[in-house]
Amino acid sequence: MPELPEVESIVRGLRTSLVGRTITSAEVRWARAVDRPSVQGLVDGVTGGTVTGVSRRAKFIVIALGDAHLLVHLRMAGRLLLCRSAAIELVQDPYVRAAFHLDDGSVLLFRDVRKFGRLYLVQDPSEVVGALGPEPLADGFTPAVLRNCMTRRRQIKPLLLDQHVVAGLGNIYVDEALWKARLHPLRRADTLNDDDIRRLHAAVRSVLTRAINDGGTTLRDYRDCEGEVGQHQYALAVYGRAGEACPRCGGAIERIVVGQRGTHICARCQH
DNA sequence: CACAGCTCCTGGCAGC
DNA sequence: TGCTGCCAGGAGCTGT
Numbered sequence: 001m002p003e004l005p006e007v008e009s010i011v012r013g014l015r016t017s018l019v020g021r022t023i024t025s026a027e028v029r030w031a032r033a034v035d036r037p038s039v040q041g042l043v044d045g046v047t048g049g050t051v052t053g054v055s056r057r058a059k060f061i062v063i064a065l066g067d068a069h070l071l072v073h074l075r076m077a078g079r080l081l082l083c084r085s086a087a088i089e090l091v092q093d094p095y096v097r098a099a100f101h102l103d104d105g106s107v108l109l110f111r112d113v114r115k116f117g118r119l120y121l122v123q124d125p126s127e128v129v130g131a132l133g134p135e136p137l138a139d140g141f142t143p144a145v146l147r148n149c150m151t152r153r154r155q156i157k158p159l160l161l162d163q164h165v166v167a168g169l170g171n172i173y174v175d176e177a178l179w180k181a182r183l184h185p186l187r188r189a190d191t192l193n194d195d196d197i198r199r200l201h202a203a204v205r206s207v208l209t210r211a212i213n214d215g216g217t218t219l220r221d222y223r224d225c226e227g228e229v230g231q232h233q234y235a236l237a238v239y240g241r242a243g244e245a246c247p248r249c250g251g252a253i254e255r256i257v258v259g260q261r262g263t264h265i266c267a268r269c270q271h
Numbered sequence: 272c273a274c275a276g277c278t279c280c281t282g283g284c285a286g287c
Numbered sequence: 288t289g290c291t292g293c294c295a296g297g298a299g300c301t302g303t
Contacts, residue, residue: 001296032279059297075297076280114280116297154273163298171296220283220295260275261296 002074004136004168005211006222006230007059010080013225014108015054017082018063022050022103028119033097033110035118042121046070046100057129058167071120071128072110077221078117081109113221132167136204143194143201150189150197157185158259160204169204172217172239175264177203179238179248184270185258210235238264 002010026043028034034042049065056062061080063070072080083090086107090096098110098119110119120128133149134141149165150156159165160174169177178185180203183196192200216222216230219240223229233240237247242255242264251268 003297073297076295077282112280113282114296116280152272158274161297262294 001076001170001172001219002078002216002222003059003170003173003211004056005173005208005214005232006216006224007056007061007074007168008212009216009230010074010225011054011056011061014061014063014080014082017106017225018051018054018102018108020051021106023047023065023100024103025101026099028098030097030115032115033112033117033119035120037121042070042119045121057125058132058135058163059170060125060129062125062129067123069122069125071122071125073118073120074112075114075116075118077114078110078112079221079223079227080225081111081223081227082225083107083109129167132163133165134167136166136168137208141201141205143198146201146204147194147197150192150200153188153190155185155258156183156187156189156192156200157261157263159189161259161261166204168208171261171263172219172236173204173207173211175239176207176237179246179264179266179270180207182269182271184267185256185263185265187271238266240264 023046026046028039031039045068046065049068051063052066053064059073061072084106090109095113096109096111100108122128134145157174160169181199183200211217211232214230214232217232218229219233238253241253244253246253246266249269251266253264253266256263
């Protein structure tokens with residue numbers, strides 16, 4: 001599941017190779033991968049475009065083509081792969097939903113087994129990402145900003161997963177951050193005191209930063225733009241570790257369900 | 272407003 | 288071995 005660190009890793013990998021390249025042709029193999037404007041509109045809109053920047057907003061990859069912007073959301077199992085040549089095995093890969101051929105002979109592939117990922121071609125990225133909450137790694141994301149995100153009566157885990165509240169967290173890193181902050185995912189957000197907020201703020205930033213430094217977490221599907229796995233799965237404290245011992249207190253890690261999501265906690269040290 | 276449930280999808284896996 | 292059916296889950300949506 002690509003979350004902020006995985007998307008950041010892909011963006012960093014793509015940026016060097018992609019900026020300055022011109023898209024010579026594009027093909028969409030599964031029409032519903034295009035959210036907007038339309039398959040033909042997207043193909044026509046990117047063809048001939050030169051990449052002027054590659055960036056990230058929350059879990060969206062933003063490829064700037066002058067005035068136009070190609071946004072990619074990988075959702076559950078999507079990959080954005082840069083292939084040096086249109087190798088035959090990739091051309092025949094049944095899970096490639098779209099391909100963008102570049103002027104140096106390389107190909108940018110959007111591969112998505114589960115068909116949840118989406119492509120958007122817009123003039124103004126805010127049309128797609130405008131309603132998202134703050135970036136948790138931005139300088140402006142202070143404990144006071146987090147405090148403002150946590151004023152409602154909702155449970156903190158579903159609140160942190162809500163991209164309109166804070167943008168970029170997913171199931172893995174919310175569980176990790178809550179564990180690190182010693183906060184129970186079912187706590188009501190408006191019960192957090194200043195120290196809780198301070199710990200949660202620090203935990204979110206350190207969990208994301210460390211995951212980026214490890215090149216992301218590969219549990220099953222995630223690959224970077226070169227097709228390589230990340231390394232952060234070995235550093236996870238609780239996610240996917242039900243039955244193991246809490247690395248902090250030795251208590252048993254449990255799997256519970258919060259907001260219909262599998263959730264991993266140490267009930268002994270998260271309150 | 273809070274939250275449960277449904278939808279989209281399909282590979283992987285448990286159970287028989 | 289081979290089949291069935293359930294599960295995972297990001298995000299948008301509807302229903303309570």
